[in-house]
Amino acid sequence: MNITMEDIARECGVTKMTVSRVLAGRNGVKPATRDKIMAVANRLNYEVNALARNFNSNRSGFIGIATPFDGLLGSTYFEQLFMGFRRALKDTGLDYALFDTNSAPFNDGEKLRRLYRQKRVDGLLIIALHTTDRFLGTLEELRTPMVVVGEQPECPTVCSVSCNDEHGIDLACRHLFSLGHRRIAFVEGPRDFATADRRRAAYVKFCRDHQLENPPIYTQPGDFTVRSGRDAGRALLHAKPRPTAVVAANDRMAFGVIDTARELNLSVPNDISVAGFDDLRSAADRHPSLTTVHQPVIEMGELSARTLLESINNNGIPSGQTVMEVSLAVRESTAPPPSESASI
Amino acid sequence: MNITMEDIARECGVTKMTVSRVLAGRNGVKPATRDKIMAVANRLNYEVNALARNFNSNRSGFIGIATPFDGLLGSTYFEQLFMGFRRALKDTGLDYALFDTNSAPFNDGEKLRRLYRQKRVDGLLIIALHTTDRFLGTLEELRTPMVVVGEQPECPTVCSVSCNDEHGIDLACRHLFSLGHRRIAFVEGPRDFATADRRRAAYVKFCRDHQLENPPIYTQPGDFTVRSGRDAGRALLHAKPRPTAVVAANDRMAFGVIDTARELNLSVPNDISVAGFDDLRSAADRHPSLTTVHQPVIEMGELSARTLLESINNNGIPSGQTVMEVSLAVRESTAPPPSESASI
DNA sequence: TTGTAGGCGTTATCAG
DNA sequence: CTGATAACGCCTACAA
Secondary structure, three states, X not given: OOXXXXXXXXXXXXXXXXXXXXXXXXXXXXXXXXXXXXXXXXXXXXXXXXXXXXXXHOXXXXXXEEEOHHHHOOOHHHHHHHHHHHHHHOOOOOEEEEEEOOOHHHHHOHHHHHHHHOOOOOEEEEEOOEOOXXXXXXXXXXXXXXXXXXXXXXXXXXXXXXXXXXXXXXXXXXXXXXHOOOOEEEEOOOOOEHHHHHHHHHHHHHHHHOOOXXXXXXXXXXXXXXXXXXXXHHHHHOOOOOOOXXXXXXXXXXXXXXXXXXXXXXXXXXXXXXXXXXXXXXXXXXXXXXXXXXXXXXXXXXXXXXXXXXHHHOOOOOOOEEEEOOEEEOOOOOOOOOHHHHHO | OOOOHHHHHHHHOOOHHHHHHHHOOOOOOOHHHHHHHHHHHHHOOOOXXXXXXXXXXXXXXXXXXXXXXXXXXXXXXXXXXXHXXXXXXOOOOOEEEXXXXXXXXXXXXXXXXXXXXXXXXXXXXXXXXXXXOHHHXXXXXXXXXXXXXXXXXXXXXXXXXXXXXXXHHHHHHHHHHHHOOOOEEEEOOOOOXXXXXXXXXXXXXXXXXXXXXXXXXXXXXXXXXXXXXXXXXXXXXXXXXXXXXXXXXXXXXXXXXXXXXXXXXXXXOOOOEEEEEEOOHHHHHOOOOOEXXXXXXXXXXXXXHHHHHHHHHOOOOOOOEEEEOOEEEOOOOOXXXXXXXXXX
């Protein structure tokens, strides 16, 4: 039913070995033989059997991408990481296999270990943002070609590419401080994201270093959604004294804060400045455009995939933890505080 | 280096055949033998070689998901479709392989044909929204287990699951009409999306059926981005007479129109009503929340994956074109037109 | 209950 | 330049 090299060989009066040589693009075959084989292969509509080829080469030809499906799959962050992966992996013939780190078998590290040991994938890119992902603790023992993206595992032997969250928040706070803001509030990310933890810690540190004695209400909980940003915004804009600036741990929550300000007829940035983190596409598109911390997400994706690829090609295990630098995109949503606020 | 069944067999003093039986979970093996084999397998940390198993079973264990990476990956639409896929495919042991329909080999249909013929995937879910995707024309000839999602190919033998765009726009227009609106404008989607074409056609038909003689400026081009919605909004809100309602071919453009209204200090919905299409998560979260057409995206995903799965299990080719119904989520962004407008 | 034989489609090795 | 042979790891079919 399926055309094999054997079929072509019979038709051409050679052995399948010669056919293999031709179809694998090696030289050392007489041009006439090669042409004949190619012609027959085309005529019979031959396609290699990837299963047989993989079995033989002991490679699956798939790069596994492990990520929490709920929440990340539809995010700009994921799309951009993937863009980076593609840059690194195009022309390699490798395809992408997707795995959900939220599914049960992942949390005890089983699935991850098996994916590679069963030869289901040739390497793994792990998009891990939760500190609570138990499987991160199990990565160390697996001698598996893999790179953790977006998070820096505690074990230094696990290869990772992440970005400097602390510095990003620091940049945003400094920017507001230098504009004259002293009452700077913060909207936190969810408790179980390491990234969110670091952003909050950086805000706390900034306040301490600059002797900003903010009331506790200036730190509002959030969960990275627009809705939680709106809730936080409502609390902050009714606080006395009202903060003159808000830093949100991500852009979506910053959007929520801006929405709330609008509802209360407060102008952003004239009455209150708002800064975010992530630099989503919509951050530049909105009105007012959002001052926000830009992560080099595409570059992170590219670097991690390239690192993985090299280690696969060398039959080795990647190593090294890279922390990429972030930058501040200053836009319309931040300005000096309203003058009367200085007197409050 | 890698533990095989042979290793376990030697250790247990049986043949690899018996080991195979045990590890494949079949019965007909003496409990004592089974226990011993299991014990040794665990001790040696055995994992099946998926490549060998796949080669033997002639199945890759992957479901291919073909989609344009740029634009769809990272969209709520994609995330929700995937949620549906998972519902249908969980507990099947099948994994997901991702392929970019925007990459060169796709456009002549080559890649798609090969993916299956090379046994790289066991079936294909094709997320196709562009009419210009040339490969859609080639689907017919491939006797391949695949389902097209989100689009209805012209060839009726190609299995597909899509939704009723026309009815959605009709619902939105009727809703506005029944509120008293007569000057209803429209923001189009990109020219090469079949979905966008159908939505525009439905608007045109509605206007004709209800004798709404709108000036050409009431139909504004767009490309499904917030930015294009803003541009369209600017044109519409300066039009004389100004429309009292705007239907956008998707939510993101509706958001853009609302942004523009805000800039011009027009109230939504008091001065102008706005409706969208897609029911993104943020449609319900924003202020004002957006009246929009809800597509059952998760259900579309689930149905398409279930259909594919069945045909794979039966070694058959799926067939049938399903068009799912949409509904209108009425929210805050639509209201009766301002009273003075009736007199203009 | 267990073993033997053979095949799946490709590629590596070595001989001619 | 081409062929013969074997190997990859698992599974099916049949035999004992």
